[in-house]
Amino acid sequence: LSETNYWLSINYQTKKVCLYRQSCKIIQILSTDLYMIRISKPIVREVDRKVFLVSYMSDNKSKTEVNPNGEEVFYATTKDYGQYLTNESSDCFVVGILLMAIKLGQDIECDTISEKLYYNLVHTVIPILAQIYGGKEIKIHCKHLSNQNYQAKAVATGCSLGVDSFSTIIDHIGTDCSPSYRLTHFTYFNVGAHGDKNLDKVKESYDNDFKLVDAYAETKKIPVVAVESNISKLYEGFDFNQCALIRNMSVVLSMQKLFRRYIYASSFHIRDTSFSNKDMHYQSPFLLPALSTETTELINGDPCLDRVNKTRKIADFEDTYKYLYVCWKELIANDGLNEDIAKVKDEFLNCTRCDKCLRTILTLDILGKKEKYHNIFDLKYYDKSKDLYVGKVIAYKRRETYYQEIYQLMKETDFPITLKARIYTFMWTIYKVIGFGVNYRWLRKIVGKC
Numbered sequence: 351l352s353e354t355n356y357w358l359s360i361n362y363q364t365k366k367v368c369l370y371r372q373s374c375k376i377i378q379i380l381s382t383d384l385y386m387i388r389i390s391k392p393i394v395r396e397v398d399r400k401v402f403l404v405s406y407m408s409d410n411k412s413k414t415e416v417n418p419n420g421e422e423v424f425y426a427t428t429k430d431y432g433q434y435l436t437n438e439s440s441d442c443f444v445v446g447i448l449l450m451a452i453k454l455g456q457d458i459e460c461d462t463i464s465e466k467l468y469y470n471l472v473h474t475v476i477p478i479l480a481q482i483y484g485g486k487e488i489k490i491h492c493k494h495l496s497n498q499n500y501q502a503k504a505v506a507t508g509c510s511l512g513v514d515s516f517s518t519i520i521d522h523i524g525t526d527c528s529p530s531y532r533l534t535h536f537t538y539f540n541v542g543a544h545g546d547k548n549l550d551k552v553k554e555s556y557d558n559d560f561k562l563v564d565a566y567a568e569t570k571k572i573p574v575v576a577v578e579s580n581i582s583k584l585y586e587g588f589d590f591n592q593c594a595l596i597r598n599m600s601v602v603l604s605m606q607k608l609f610r611r612y613i614y615a616s617s618f619h620i621r622d623t624s625f626s627n628k629d630m631h632y633q634s635p636f637l638l639p640a641l642s643t644e645t646t647e648l649i650n651g652d653p654c655l656d657r658v659n660k661t662r663k664i665a666d667f668e669d670t671y672k673y674l675y676v677c678w679k680e681l682i683a684n685d686g687l688n689e690d691i692a693k694v695k696d697e698f699l700n701c702t703r704c705d706k707c708l709r710t711i712l713t714l715d716i717l718g719k720k721e722k723y724h725n726i727f728d729l730k731y732y733d734k735s736k737d738l739y740v741g742k743v744i745a746y747k748r749r750e751t752y753y754q755e756i757y758q759l760m761k762e763t764d765f766p767i768t769l770k771a772r773i774y775t776f777m778w779t780i781y782k783v784i785g786f787g788v789n790y791r792w793l794r795k796i797v798g799k800c
Contacts, residue, residue: 386456393405393437401429402425403437403442405443423584425600426577434605435605444463445600445603446579448476453484459490464497483627502607505532505533505611505613509566511674519533520667539598541578562673581600603646622751662717678706679707691704699725700726711727712756716765
């Protein structure tokens with residue numbers, strides 16, 4: 351500043367830079383953000399038979415002499431697929447950090463981003479996520495916009511072996527599927543579904559589950575693309591479902607040279623689309639198209655089916671009798687959420703104790719398909735615990751979408767509800783109103799035998 355009676359004041363709490371005059375009157379606010387997330391130009395490197403796509407993320411605050419390049423963020427895959435890692439743009443890193451940047455109110459600066467993605471982020475994704483999660487409509491500053499098409503050819507979907515996953519697979523492997531939408535690859539990502547804590551255990555769980563996924567993929571003669579990332583460490587304090595969609599889609603965008611179409615299995619019926627800040631999957635019908643690029647089209651799989659009807663569909667698919675895998679036990683154990691479930695011995699593929707196992711086998715029971723799954727669910731335990739869980743479903747049907755769907759199925763099929771289940775419903779309702787947490791074993795003792 352040329353005149354000595356002007357000076358700059360930096361407020362590190364409000365992150366504002368203000369221009370003052372000698373009278374102390376504020377002349378102008380020069381900046382509303384002191385810090386900006388900077389994403390370095392991605393590079394590809396090979397380490398120990400794996401290929402990494404790497405960038406460094408930093409801001410003015412964290413970039414120090416100790417860590418001059420910022421935090422390293424990577425996506426890693428096997429040598430077979432390393433050639434498809436896309437370092438020509440920062441698309442995957444921008445999408446990967448997007449929600450955290452919005453929550454922090456920090457703009458993003460990068461070298462190159464796909465033009466289509468940039469347009470949709472600015473005009474659709476950022477305003478919507480800022481409204482849903484209570485953040486700021488940040489800006490993206492880039493040196494170059496790219497409309498390059500890498501002429502990718504693969505059509506892929508995630509192969510978690512769950513209900514949503516199998517429902518999408520069924521639709522896209524048969525001869526009745528349009529040829530250009532027929533699956534050529536499965537994927538299996540490690541970005542938080544196995545937990546965000548105890549990362550050594552998370553890695554072990556991921557590796558063990560991958561063996562099952564790979565075994566199933568071999569039966570269909572479809573290769574599996576495995577990708578791991580440390581993007582989870584950027585989302586400490588977030589529940590996985592709050593950001594699962596953008597974590598997974600950031601991985602897909604790291605391999606645009608491979609994926610022409612990626613079909614992401616829906617978690618909810620499209621009629622349930624909402625601005626929920628608890629689960630980003632509620633926004634998948636409009637977020638997925640907006641996260642697509644000139645090369646890679648992101649598609650919502652089975653958006654017109656709810657979980658009950660997906661279960662009905664897969665129950666006639668013989669592959670599921672051996673490979674259906676819905677269990678949350680590993681996630682619960684890795685994040686230390688429930689000791690009782692974590693200690694269950696692995697006698698069956700699915701623990702039949704966690705909520706996801708119970709709602710799945712209950713749905714199959716109502717549909718009359720339970721016995722087909724006797725090799726992978728502990729049906730003896732389920733039969734003993736069914737009344738307790740039916741009571742929970744009825745008590746919480748207005749709070750939880752999945753419970754509402756199961757309750758409607760009970761009514762449609764005249765599923766018998768025992769006196770004991772009705773007593774449990776009353777007990778669940780009481781505890782719900784009071785607000786206490788409920789231990790299954792304790793509640794079962796309270797009610798006793800009817």
